[in-house]
Amino acid sequence: MTQGTVFNKEEIKIVLFEGISQAAVEVFGQAGYTNVELLPKAVDRETLLAKLSGAHMIGIRSRTQLKQEILEHEAASRLMAVGCFCIGTNQVNLPVAATRGVPVFNAPHSNTRSVAELVIGHTIMMMRKVFPNSMAAHRKQWNKSAAGCYEVRGKTIGIIGYGHIGSQVSVLAEAMGMKVIYYDVLTKLPLGNATQVTSMQELLKTADVVSLHVPATPETKEMMGAEEIALMREGSYLINASRGNVVVVDALAEAIRSEKLLGAAVDVFPKEPASNTEAFESPLVGLESVILTPHIGGSTQEAQRNIGREVAGKLINYCTHGSTIGAVNFPGVNLTHSPNTIRLLHIHHNRPGVLQKINDVVGDHAINVLGQYLRTTEDIGFVVLDIDAAHGREKVSVIRDQLSEVPGTIRTRKLVSDEEGDHTILE
Numbered sequence: 001m002t003q004g005t006v007f008n009k010e011e012i013k014i015v016l017f018e019g020i021s022q023a024a025v026e027v028f029g030q031a032g033y034t035n036v037e038l039l040p041k042a043v044d045r046e047t048l049l050a051k052l053s054g055a056h057m058i059g060i061r062s063r064t065q066l067k068q069e070i071l072e073h074e075a076a077s078r079l080m081a082v083g084c085f086c087i088g089t090n091q092v093n094l095p096v097a098a099t100r101g102v103p104v105f106n107a108p109h110s111n112t113r114s115v116a117e118l119v120i121g122h123t124i125m126m127m128r129k130v131f132p133n134s135m136a137a138h139r140k141q142w143n144k145s146a147a148g149c150y151e152v153r154g155k156t157i158g159i160i161g162y163g164h165i166g167s168q169v170s171v172l173a174e175a176m177g178m179k180v181i182y183y184d185v186l187t188k189l190p191l192g193n194a195t196q197v198t199s200m201q202e203l204l205k206t207a208d209v210v211s212l213h214v215p216a217t218p219e220t221k222e223m224m225g226a227e228e229i230a231l232m233r234e235g236s237y238l239i240n241a242s243r244g245n246v247v248v249v250d251a252l253a254e255a256i257r258s259e260k261l262l263g264a265a266v267d268v269f270p271k272e273p274a275s276n277t278e279a280f281e282s283p284l285v286g287l288e289s290v291i292l293t294p295h296i297g298g299s300t301q302e303a304q305r306n307i308g309r310e311v312a313g314k315l316i317n318y319c320t321h322g323s324t325i326g327a328v329n330f331p332g333v334n335l336t337h338s339p340n341t342i343r344l345l346h347i348h349h350n351r352p353g354v355l356q357k358i359n360d361v362v363g364d365h366a367i368n369v370l371g372q373y374l375r376t377t378e379d380i381g382f383v384v385l386d387i388d389a390a391h392g393r394e395k396v397s398v399i400r401d402q403l404s405e406v407p408g409t410i411r412t413r414k415l416v417s418d419e420e421g422d423h424t425i426l427e
Ligand SMILES: NC(=O)C1=CN([C@@H]2O[C@H](COP(=O)(O)OP(=O)(O)OC[C@H]3O[C@@H](n4cnc5c(N)ncnc54)[C@H](O)[C@@H]3O)[C@@H](O)[C@H]2O)C=CC1
Pocket: 087, 088, 108, 111, 112, 115, 160, 161, 162, 163, 164, 165, 166, 183, 184, 185, 186, 188, 213, 214, 215, 216, 217, 219, 220, 241, 242, 243, 267, 268, 295, 296, 297, 298, 299
């Protein structure tokens, strides 16, 4: 019989990469998870593997790539859950994580306002040529001129991707007197006086400023190339604070050089330095009408603090209770305290017959099941069984062993609750 290894909360190894907020460490600490290592930046592959070794949970931001090779590496064999302390989860191979039984959590709202504010700032700065004039002033050069400078009032902003960020840009832009049109693959409720247009082409032909707020998907890869930029109005502007490979950067650089576009503001790049010590290279470097920011859309104290709390909370809920609410690649089961139970988690490939086998195993034992939960996605099934602790750990371990043998099983876990219902031990 496999008793499994017993880990108390303070033995659960958590590694947080990329300068995640101290707020996360505090939230872990308050919940009893004190074995937390906080690394200030993204690390290279070797260090990543070394840090992953023995880690139960990790936290990353947008730079750390959790590719198939990393997730399937021996070093990641203990990995139980991943927290993306950001919105984007494209840096993680989500299907592979799921088939390893590793739910991935993120913070879908916490930094959206910060991005929207930066985009508004970028819009005004671009249209007033603030950065080239400021840089000239730093060189002791006085460029007082109205040439090529415009108010944003009355101009049309075209938002591509009207989700959490795009819709907030919409509200803020309208408050400044801009007209808002947007394009989205889904029909979205227009906020204020914004208008949804039916094609991206229509938006590109109409807007004075185009702002991109789509996720990184195969469909959005290079969605703004030379052809699309050619459709934009002469003397218009482009903002990208979504993902670097949404725009063909060479095409954008050419449009700036030819003055087809009067300016651009870019926060994200196809290739970003892994850390602040690495040099930044881009075809846009040196084009003074392009505002370049180092992927800081979500980098505010407020956003980072909120993200730290939110994602740490989700990881704690998963580790302590098995709750997968908020996971982006996993069936969502909302679980809380369950006093005097032994909770078995069974993660499996969602294929016919697995559930029947699980029920057969449970049925073969005369046990009191206090709660049973099932959620599935197309590929993954997640069953949770709350078994009366009166049956004893030994018996439940036998059941767990048998459940582990069910064909299609990816992973099982056993959580033992104390009298208060806190599942303090991971076996
Ligand atoms: N610069 C930065 O620091 C940050 C960048 N981001 C990026 O911004 C992206 C958007 O964030 P949210 O607004 O929170 O996401 P969201 O999921 O709320 O909104 C995305 C919207 O894009 C739409 N969409 C998807 N594919 C599309 C397509 N092919 N054409 C048109 N619309 C399409 C969706 O229907 C949705 O309405 C994130 O995925 C992330 O990559 C997010 C936070 C910080």
